[in-house]
């Protein structure tokens with residue numbers, strides 16, 4: 279059945295891909311984004327766009343019923359709007375508490391006021407901190423090593439309280455490292471783009487494109503097989519699919535937490551090697567100091583997502599994830615050199 283959904287942060291990387299998936303599934307989508315890190319042109323065609331902060335959600339949620347009658351204006355909210363850079367969070371923690379915790383508090387108030395009782399929240403592997411066991415299950419201890427992870431964990435706790443006290447149905451999806459790009463049947467192409475870029479795969483691809491001279495490897499003295507940090511990379515289209523499944527997964531009063539990853543760890547050096555193979559470019563690298571707040575090893579157990587959501591990733595191989603990111607990066611290069619937007 280077709281629904282009406284509010285996507286906060288839908289001009290960002292993951293939010294825009296999820297919005298595109300919702301539209302393709304025949305749903306109506308409103309994107310609320312303040313464009314502080316997102317891009318207007320990333321909002322998929324067919325979505326209604328409202329420029330504003332999460333704190334402004336109440337005026338949208340209070341609108342006329344989605345399906346006629348006297349129901350709420352939206353069937354659910356998918357909440358992506360957040361500050362999401364681990365390194366920045368260490369030097370500007372106040373921004374993370376304000377945007378992530380303060381923003382979500384306002385959103386939950388607005389949803390309660392408007393009677394919107396389903397939420398899918400963009401949580402993170404950074405809530406676990408340095409894991410005691412890998413792959414990491416959802417009941418692992420949570421001890422974030424940076425304010426970004428701490429702020430997302432605080433939100434998870436806030437949502438759990440809202441479910442228990444007020445009957446919200448919510449799913450927190452704990453993303454591991456999202457990468458790759460999405461190409462929709464209507465030709466929509468959406469990929470990872472931050473300004474300035476801080477994520478590993480787009481940065482290594484910038485080196486392949488000649489936009490940077492070398493990739494800095496942040497620390498090669500971690501307790502991992504080659505000394506560099508290990509992460510579990512997941513394709514953005516597989517991640518998006520999990521959100522659609524999550525919309526119907528939780529019961530009223532339930533807060534379901536699911537990890538999303540492929541269960542395979544790749545070190546920074548293995549990622550660089552894969553980019554060399556996929557692009558055919560040499561990719562010079564240089565060792566730099568560790569980045570504050572980085573855990574050594576993060577790999578997901580996604581058994582619960584498979585069981586509770588019925589989630590099955592379709593592009594789990596790192597080389598496929600990198601190949602799709604490379605196609606997007608090259609497309610952007612062509613568009614920008616010919617004067618078009620990204």
Ligand SMILES: O=c1ccn([C@@H]2O[C@H](COP(=O)(O)OP(=O)(O)O[C@H]3O[C@H](CO)[C@H](O)[C@H](O)[C@H]3O)[C@@H](O)[C@H]2O)c(=O)[nH]1
Pocket residue numbers: 362363364402403404453454455456476477478479481493494495496497507508509546569572576
């Ligand atoms: O130029 C770079 C950039 C990154 N790295 C390293 O590459 C790994 C991956 O870094 P990213 O910045 O790409 O991703 P993070 O693991 O820091 O963070 C990602 O995963 C987190 C969960 O762990 C959060 O969800 C976060 O939003 C998301 O960006 C880290 O070890 C990082 O130190 C480098 O060596 N050089």
